[in-house]
Amino acid sequence: MAKRLETMEENRNKLIAAARKAFAEKGFAAASMDELTADVGLTRGALYHNFGDKRGLLAAVVDQIDHEMALRAKEIGAQADGDWQGLLAEGEAYIKMALDPEVQRIVLLDGPAVLGDPSKWPSQNSCLAGTRQTVSKLLEQEVVKPVDAEAAARLISGAALNAALWVAASDKPADVLPKAIEAFRAMASGLLAKT
Amino acid sequence: MAKRLETMEENRNKLIAAARKAFAEKGFAAASMDELTADVGLTRGALYHNFGDKRGLLAAVVDQIDHEMALRAKEIGAQADGDWQGLLAEGEAYIKMALDPEVQRIVLLDGPAVLGDPSKWPSQNSCLAGTRQTVSKLLEQEVVKPVDAEAAARLISGAALNAALWVAASDKPADVLPKAIEAFRAMASGLLAKT
DNA sequence: CAAATTCACATACGTTTCGTATTTGAAATA
DNA sequence: TATTTCAAATACGAAACGTATGTGAATTTG
Numbered sequence: 001m002a003k004r005l006e007t008m009e010e011n012r013n014k015l016i017a018a019a020r021k022a023f024a025e026k027g028f029a030a031a032s033m034d035e036l037t038a039d040v041g042l043t044r045g046a047l048y049h050n051f052g053d054k055r056g057l058l059a060a061v062v063d064q065i066d067h068e069m070a071l072r073a074k075e076i077g078a079q080a081d082g083d084w085q086g087l088l089a090e091g092e093a094y095i096k097m098a099l100d101p102e103v104q105r106i107v108l109l110d111g112p113a114v115l116g117d118p119s120k121w122p123s124q125n126s127c128l129a130g131t132r133q134t135v136s137k138l139l140e141q142e143v144v145k146p147v148d149a150e151a152a153a154r155l156i157s158g159a160a161l162n163a164a165l166w167v168a169a170s171d172k173p174a175d176v177l178p179k180a181i182e183a184f185r186a187m188a189s190g191l192l193a194k195t
Numbered sequence: 196m197a198k199r200l201e202t203m204e205e206n207r208n209k210l211i212a213a214a215r216k217a218f219a220e221k222g223f224a225a226a227s228m229d230e231l232t233a234d235v236g237l238t239r240g241a242l243y244h245n246f247g248d249k250r251g252l253l254a255a256v257v258d259q260i261d262h263e264m265a266l267r268a269k270e271i272g273a274q275a276d277g278d279w280q281g282l283l284a285e286g287e288a289y290i291k292m293a294l295d296p297e298v299q300r301i302v303l304l305d306g307p308a309v310l311g312d313p314s315k316w317p318s319q320n321s322c323l324a325g326t327r328q329t330v331s332k333l334l335e336q337e338v339v340k341p342v343d344a345e346a347a348a349r350l351i352s353g354a355a356l357n358a359a360l361w362v363a364a365s366d367k368p369a370d371v372l373p374k375a376i377e378a379f380r381a382m383a384s385g386l387l388a389k390t
Numbered sequence: 391c392a393a394a395t396t397c398a399c400a401t402a403c404g405t406t407t408c409g410t411a412t413t414t415g416a417a418a419t420a
Numbered sequence: 421t422a423t424t425t426c427a428a429a430t431a432c433g434a435a436a437c438g439t440a441t442g443t444g445a446a447t448t449t450g
Contacts, residue, residue, distance in 0.1 A: 004446055008398065027308075029224055032436070045399045048438070113222075113308035117364035151371070151378035154361040155354045159382070162353025163346065169312035176346070183346035183386075187354070190385025191378075197418075203427065227407070239408085240428045248409070 012050050012060075014040040019061045024102040028058055028110040055114060059121075062111045066123045069097050069107070070130045077134060084143050087134050088188060091160040092181055094127065098164030099173065108161055119154070131157045144191045152191060160184060207245050207255075209235040214256045219297040223253055223305040250309060254316075257306045261318045264292050264302070265325045272329060279338050282329050283383060286355040287376055289322065293359030294368065303356055314349070326352045339386045347386060355379060 018040045022031040033044050033054060051057040076093040077086035097103055112118060118128055132153035138144045144152070163180040170176045213235045217226040228239050228249060246252040271288040272281035292298055307313060313323055327348035333339045339347065358375040365371045 002447075004396095004398070011398085029309075034436075043400055044437085045401075047399095049398060053438070054436095109308040112360070113304040114224075117360050119361055119364050145381050147378040147381050148371070148374035151358065151361070151374045152382070154375075155358055155378055155382050158357025158361075159350045159354040162357060163350055165307070165312050166314055166346070166349040166353075169314050176343070179343035179346045180349075183342040183350050186340050186342050187347070187350050187382055187385040190382040190387075192385075206427085229407075238429055240430075242428095243409070244427060 008050070011040075011042060011046055015042065015047060015050065015057065016060055016064060019057050020065070020102060020106070023058065023061060023106050023110065027105060028054075028114055033057075058106075058110065058114055062107055062115065062121065063123050065103060065107050066121065066126045069094070069103065070123070070127050072097065073127065074130050077130075083134065083137050083141065084192070087131075087138060087156065088185055090131060090134060091156055091184055091188060094157060094160040095164045095167070095177070095180060095184065098161050099168055099177075101168075104165065104168055108165060127157055128153060142193060145193050147191065156188060156191075159187060203245070206235075206237060206241055210237070210242060210245065210252065211255050211259060214252050215260070215297060215301070218253065218256060218301050218305065222300060223249075223309055228252075253301075253305065253309055257302055257310065257316065258318050260298060260302050261313075261316065261321045264289070264298065265318070265322050267292065268322065269325055272325075278329065278333050278336065279387070282326070282333060282351065283380055285326060285329060286351055286379055286383060289352060289355040290359045290362070290372070290375060290379065293356050294363055294372075296363075299360065299363055303360060322352055323348060337388060340388050342386065351383060351386075354382060 015037065018036050019031070022036045022039075025031075033047055037044050037047050047054075047057060051060060073090045073093045077090040080086040080089040098108060111121075115121065118126070121128075123129070132149055135144065135152045135156070136149045139146065139149055163184055167173050167177050167180050210232065213231050214226070217231045217234075220226075228242055232239050232242050242249075242252060246255060268285045268288045272285040275281040275284040293303060306316075310316065313321070316323075318324070327344055330339065330347045330351070331344045334341065334344055358379055362368050362371050362375050
């Protein structure tokens with residue numbers, strides 16, 4: 001590979017890594033691009049060349065984290081006993097992952113506010129896409145009621161991620177986490193077709 | 196009432212009204228406080244005197260909208276046939292109200308990102324508080340499974356509002372709204388105790 | 391192999407915006 | 421009428437973003 005492209009790739013990754021840290025710690029609005037770039041030995045020139053603007057950098061960061069979350073959720077869901085348990089396990093995984101301040105601040109709070117609704121994000125392996133796949137499978141198997149797959153996926157992941165926000169904001173996260181998971185499983189069971 | 200306090204109250208309301216408009220149209224970050232205040236014949240001096248800072252103004256706006264939403268949801272819920280149908284009606288009402296760009300932008304997107312999790316908002320008659328009340332009533336009646344009231348309320352309202360974001364972001368909101376409502380009702384039914 | 395060109399990034403600059411510190415002037419009060 | 425209060429205005433300083441331009445090493449071309 002040409003040396004120029006090689007170092008550019010490195011710099012892109014350095015910037016994304018620094019942005020993950022800065023956005024998570026200070027929030028999107030308060031994160032200074034001057035500081036951020038200086039931290040990795042670059043200037044804003046590199047940033048605007050690679051990502052267009054500040055939002056572009058956030059989009060790249062969100063995409064990366066979303067990708068990681070989707071992969072992890074899929075792994076966990078695959079280990080469950082059957083597709084239905086897999087869906088529940090995925091949701092539970094989202095709740096737990098969303099306790100990470102980085103996920104919370106960047107993906108759940110600043111992401112939608114700055115980039116718009118997640119359904120419009122480009123990620124192929126996004127959380128939403130993964131959940132929709134699982135729901136579709138369950139629809140074919142007639143395990144769940146005949147509802148819209150997209151809507152169900154959105155409700156599942158939305159409920160899970162929202163529950164996580166609540167858990168994290170509470171005074172004793174460790175205490176309320178099981179309550180959130182219990183309520184989540186209860187509510188999700190409403191999608192089950194009568195057996 | 197003393198004239199000074201009277202006009203101050205008027206100015207506060209004018210600023211809040213202007214902020215609702217500006218925040219809804221441009222988003223919190225892009226809304227200029229100079230423009231906003233000039234629109235109602237004031238300067239930023241009035242703003243910083245009354246609300247402390249930009250966040251303070253957003254908090255006041257969010258509080259007002261949240262209050263209006265909770266009242267409306269309660270009204271609609273009260274007309275339903277029984278408390279359980281009332282809960283579903285409330286959720287449906289949230290979905291519909293959240294289609295309003297003002298609610299969406301200010302309460303669902305910028306609100307949590309700038310002010311933190313809704314569970315920490317001061318509103319007494321907030322959406323969350325209203326839903327928690329209804330859930331608590333249903334818990335006493337043993338209509339719903341014995342889950343944590345707070346968690347259930349959060350899941351219900353979270354799912355509803357999240358569904359609304361999805362509906363609004365879709366290409367044909369009118370088409371997907373009924374699907375969202377159907378899926379919401381299905382999922383919520385998971386909270387029902389076996390009869 | 392030397393000249394030309396590309397391009398990733400740096401630098402310099404202007405604009406906008408927020409928050410504070412200070413001042414003003416009309417209403418309330420004594 | 422003199423004094424005090426206080427809601428709002430004004431002036432100021434400190435970022436921060438985005439653009440326009442410069443630069444030098446890597447690549448390409450003749």
